[in-house]
Amino acid sequence: MSLKAITRGTLASVVSLATALGLTACTRDYTVAYVYATNAKNSPGTISEYGVDYQSGTLIPLTGSPVTVGKNPTFLLAAPSGLFVYVLNRDDSTVQEFAVQGDGTLSSKNTYKTGTFPTSAAIDNTGKFLYVTFTYQAGFSATTPGPGGVTIFPINADNSLGTALTQNVGVNPVAVVTSGFNHFVYVVDQEASPNATVLGFAQNTTTGALTPVAGTTITAGTPTVAKGYAAGVVPSAIAEDPTARFVYVTDRAANQLIGYVVQASGALVPMVNGPFATGLFPVSATIEPRGKFLYVANFNSFSVSAYAIDQATGTPAGSVGSGSTTVGTGPTCVTVEPALGLYLYTSNSLDGTVTGEKLEPHTGSLAGIQNNPFPASGTPTCVTAVPNGSHASQIVQP
Numbered sequence: 001m002s003l004k005a006i007t008r009g010t011l012a013s014v015v016s017l018a019t020a021l022g023l024t025a026c027t028r029d030y031t032v033a034y035v036y037a038t039n040a041k042n043s044p045g046t047i048s049e050y051g052v053d054y055q056s057g058t059l060i061p062l063t064g065s066p067v068t069v070g071k072n073p074t075f076l077l078a079a080p081s082g083l084f085v086y087v088l089n090r091d092d093s094t095v096q097e098f099a100v101q102g103d104g105t106l107s108s109k110n111t112y113k114t115g116t117f118p119t120s121a122a123i124d125n126t127g128k129f130l131y132v133t134f135t136y137q138a139g140f141s142a143t144t145p146g147p148g149g150v151t152i153f154p155i156n157a158d159n160s161l162g163t164a165l166t167q168n169v170g171v172n173p174v175a176v177v178t179s180g181f182n183h184f185v186y187v188v189d190q191e192a193s194p195n196a197t198v199l200g201f202a203q204n205t206t207t208g209a210l211t212p213v214a215g216t217t218i219t220a221g222t223p224t225v226a227k228g229y230a231a232g233v234v235p236s237a238i239a240e241d242p243t244a245r246f247v248y249v250t251d252r253a254a255n256q257l258i259g260y261v262v263q264a265s266g267a268l269v270p271m272v273n274g275p276f277a278t279g280l281f282p283v284s285a286t287i288e289p290r291g292k293f294l295y296v297a298n299f300n301s302f303s304v305s306a307y308a309i310d311q312a313t314g315t316p317a318g319s320v321g322s323g324s325t326t327v328g329t330g331p332t333c334v335t336v337e338p339a340l341g342l343y344l345y346t347s348n349s350l351d352g353t354v355t356g357e358k359l360e361p362h363t364g365s366l367a368g369i370q371n372n373p374f375p376a377s378g379t380p381t382c383v384t385a386v387p388n389g390s391h392a393s394q395i396v397q398p
Contacts (some may be wrong), residue, residue, distance in 0.1 A: 039378025147224035171228035246314035293364035347380035
């Protein structure tokens, strides 16, 4: 346990004593992180902004929330520093940059064009490049289908985005992840079965450009033909563990989780004992900061599945006491706040809420936190979190 953790624990005790004595404590003084949820509306969309109470994980709406974004925001992610957030506005085909201010509120800085209908995004482990998958390249649309791609933005020192590079990566790229300890990028190409695939690339650390690794081929044409690693029927989301040894893909049609072992070349080898069962219609996956537990949001069963990751093989096993935890109606996205790694949140599109769960650090099981669920300002599509300043991650060290 770190000195910072001890200090916060002492402060928490003081707050508890004050409460017992009937004194009033300001919850915002103990905000450990901030949570942001995109909300889809015709025009404009919004982001709901919340502070995370250190002791309970309760979400407290920030003054001035929600903040306005572009048309139909569908995805957001935080910069590694936690000081900036990037939002994908699908119907504008843009990525919007926000600065996280001292009080946790978001301030819009710049907006940049992507390919048509962006779907997902990731930032590389150096914080130098933003990768945005999109549905159609220039000249193509739903009526004239063609290849999708990845817009690759260099990230400047002030977190603004530089001139973008575009690459073909398949017909329907829907999700992307970057490795934490090497320079590989993986893209989910949601083509019709049996062509649904995960594509693997090596990153040029100078330009951000992507080169297919062994097992992945990209053949230019109309449409682009992409071949990679088999990914079930309708792959929908992707996550990689913090050590960059294991990759996981959800398959929303077959209600399964597919695990891969990352090779030295960046190639992916399916786990021999997979795939693994999920709830109904899995659409999002995340791994908590220590890499011990994986969580999958199941849209149709209104639940989150929890898995303990075998640290030697990567095998995800149903976590003790939490095979499937009920959350809100129609969860679309799942995240774990990075400050303590103790609180998990889902955006729930069908009931317009965000749900919070407390993570048990030893088993990975989930328990509902106080005041659930938390109202959002529209139809929530995704959720992310940033720490409030510098914090010791994971107070409990098994």
